[in-house]
Amino acid sequence: MVNIIYIHSHDTGRYVQPYGHAIPTPRIQRLAEEGALFRRAFCANPTCSPSRACLLTGQWAHSCGMGGLVNRGWSLPHPERLLPVFLREAGYQTVRTGIQHVVKDPQEGGYERIEGGDGGDRGAALRAASFIAESHDRPFFLDVGFGATHRKGEGFDGPPEGIEHADPRYVRPPDPLPDTAETRADMALYVDSARTLDSLVGTVLDAVDANGLRESTLIVCTTDHGLAFPRMKCNLTDHGMGVMLILRGPGGFVGGQVVDGLVSHIDLFPTVCDVAGLAVPQWLQGVSLCPLVGGAESVRDAVYGEINYHVCYEPQRALRTDRWKYIRRLHERVRPVLPDCDDGLSKDYLVANGWSEREEPEERLYDVLYDPHETHNVAADPACADVLEEMRQRLQKWREETGDPLLSEPVFMPPETAQIADPDARSPRSAPAYSARAFLGVD
Numbered sequence: 001m002v003n004i005i006y007i008h009s010h011d012t013g014r015y016v017q018p019y020g021h022a023i024p025t026p027r028i029q030r031l032a033e034e035g036a037l038f039r040r041a042f043c044a045n046p047t048c049s050p051s052r053a054c055l056l057t058g059q060w061a062h063s064c065g066m067g068g069l070v071n072r073g074w075s076l077p078h079p080e081r082l083l084p085v086f087l088r089e090a091g092y093q094t095v096r097t098g099i100q101h102v103v104k105d106p107q108e109g110g111y112e113r114i115e116g117g118d119g120g121d122r123g124a125a126l127r128a129a130s131f132i133a134e135s136h137d138r139p140f141f142l143d144v145g146f147g148a149t150h151r152k153g154e155g156f157d158g159p160p161e162g163i164e165h166a167d168p169r170y171v172r173p174p175d176p177l178p179d180t181a182e183t184r185a186d187m188a189l190y191v192d193s194a195r196t197l198d199s200l201v202g203t204v205l206d207a208v209d210a211n212g213l214r215e216s217t218l219i220v221c222t223t224d225h226g227l228a229f230p231r232m233k234c235n236l237t238d239h240g241m242g243v244m245l246i247l248r249g250p251g252g253f254v255g256g257q258v259v260d261g262l263v264s265h266i267d268l269f270p271t272v273c274d275v276a277g278l279a280v281p282q283w284l285q286g287v288s289l290c291p292l293v294g295g296a297e298s299v300r301d302a303v304y305g306e307i308n309y310h311v312c313y314e315p316q317r318a319l320r321t322d323r324w325k326y327i328r329r330l331h332e333r334v335r336p337v338l339p340d341c342d343d344g345l346s347k348d349y350l351v352a353n354g355w356s357e358r359e360e361p362e363e364r365l366y367d368v369l370y371d372p373h374e375t376h377n378v379a380a381d382p383a384c385a386d387v388l389e390e391m392r393q394r395l396q397k398w399r400e401e402t403g404d405p406l407l408s409e410p411v412f413m414p415p416e417t418a419q420i421a422d423p424d425a426r427s428p429r430s431a432p433a434y435s436a437r438a439f440l441g442v443d
Helices: 026-034 048-057 083-089 118-133 181-210 266-275 343-352 382-401
Strands: 003-011 034-040 094-097 112-115 139-146 216-224 245-248 257-259 303-309 312-319 324-329 363-367 417-423 432-433
Touching: 003 266, 026 181, 026 216, 026 245, 034 343, 048 266, 083 094, 083 139, 083 181, 083 266, 094 118, 112 118, 118 139, 118 181, 181 343, 216 257, 245 363, 257 417, 312 382, 324 382, 363 382
Parallel strands: 003 139, 003 216, 034 257, 094 112, 094 139
Antiparallel strands: 034 245, 216 245, 303 312, 312 324, 324 363, 417 432
């Protein structure tokens, strides 16, 4: 009997202690030291609902049909493909505490029990711990969702009770941002929220140990996408697609292993099947990660990513190999779509310094060996022409094989209920919401 506990957070990227950042998250660090840390894990779509839908269906976003956010009118077209539905049909008890962001109707999520109640993230952690302490006569899948590192307005959750706020004088901003008083202050707020997340994760892990379930429980700890900072979340660079991913438990995910192979969120569903001894459903597009802790150096030679809708419509596609990143813009707008970036001190600083006037090329090619922060686009460099053409062809092949609707249709069709914002608005909160179909001229 293998239990699965899926712990997930909003907007954390890889900005936790075991990825080398000066952000005190000792419980997540210990989890990495006891399990397996994946250094190059990527989400399939760096926006909230589509990212989670990809992970829980084992499919790319356009394949599972999840184009945008649940809170803006989207919902997964095929909830029967969700991992909790699959596991419930296989005899698992499926339970959720905390946030979900995949289906409008929570009853479609595949959960036998939804442990709701007051107390926010802390309440969710305590309810998860209470469930773990119950007697279990069958294996369980426990989904524990936290929002601590998601911006609350322009800020974040504070640090755990009794812990002082991070001092912005000694904080390093995220890699894509300049080191200024504004970005340091913004990052200090994130550091506080990460420490809160760490405490919540610790509550769940303590319950596993206190009830003697460590050896029989696979822990999956991850996040949906990059930080809610400019040029991170909602971007197809590694700053947006890169995610923390730690597994601990049966299947060989033990011993403090550090894995450098490329992996995608869509690989988690087949990994769970592998560990639990279940036949994989035919719709899965990912591969099991178990070989990576059994001696294999890689299980895939590339990961793919996409964006369709967030607050606005901003379709893009990306291919990432060991050496190269290729990003293709599929919309006509050349300047930043500001409402797709969460408001905050860092955004204010960049906008005040002309960010809204900077242009984005249709194609971007980065040599991530020599340019790991993806700042120098070499798509127009004649020396990279062969690489560019190869990446174009590989991306095209992937889109064809996975049925990308934008190969044959002008628009990734939104549902009747979908709402999008005016891309010329400064802020997602001030931008008026429109019927997506009417705004895009598809009604």
